[in-house]
Amino acid sequence: MSAWSTISGGSTLNSRNVTFWTGDSIGWSGIIRVDGTAYEYMGDSPSVQGLQKATPLTVSYDSHYSNFTFDAGPVRVEARFFSPVLPKDLCKSSIPLSYLEVEFVATDELSHDVQLYSDIDSIWLAGGNASFDWTIDCPGESFGETQCPPKGTETPDTLFHW
Numbered sequence: 160m161s162a163w164s165t166i167s168g169g170s171t172l173n174s175r176n177v178t179f180w181t182g183d184s185i186g187w188s189g190i191i192r193v194d195g196t197a198y199e200y201m202g203d204s205p206s207v208q209g210l211q212k213a214t215p216l217t218v219s220y221d222s223h224y225s226n227f228t229f230d231a232g233p234v235r236v237e238a239r240f241f242s243p244v245l246p247k248d249l250c251k252s253s254i255p256l257s258y259l260e261v262e263f264v265a266t267d268e269l270s271h272d273v274q275l276y277s278d279i280d281s282i283w284l285a286g287g288n289a290s291f292d293w294t295i296d297c298p299g300e301s302f303g304e305t306q307c308p309p310k311g312t313e314t315p316d317t318l319f320h321w
Contacts, residue, residue: 186202
């Protein structure tokens with residue numbers, strides 16, 4: 160995808176934003192909420208109130224994966240970026256994308272309420288040279304329904320999107 164994260168100079172996946180191959184910063188955020196506390200494991204969003212940084216633990220790479228492990232309170236988070244580069248499969252090797260896989264497990268063997276969030280910003284769409292009009296929506300169970308529940312009546316299953 161030509162998006163890169165660096166660990167040089169003591170950087171971590173959640174201490175700076177991902178950069179495009181030209182060196183320009185692009186926004187890609189990853190947040191995990193554990194028992195109501197939000198932890199950022201990817202990106203750098205210092206202006207988000209109440210957002211804590213997950214604690215970086217390990218980084219490893221191989222021919223297909225970049226693996227990042229964090230502690231987010233009582234939960235261990237592993238974010239893996241998979242690039243399907245296979246020497247004998249020119250089709251898969253030519254696809255300019257990467258998959259993000261996120262896995263988590265409790266470190267204290269207790270049950271926890273966990274929610275994951277991942278987001279990219281408009282710089283990915285137009286290099287920051289365009290204006291976008293964002294609105295919030297919650298389509299519910301069908302794509303045709305556009306009414307959100309009245310404020311304060313949302314349930315844990317309400318899905319909001321921009």
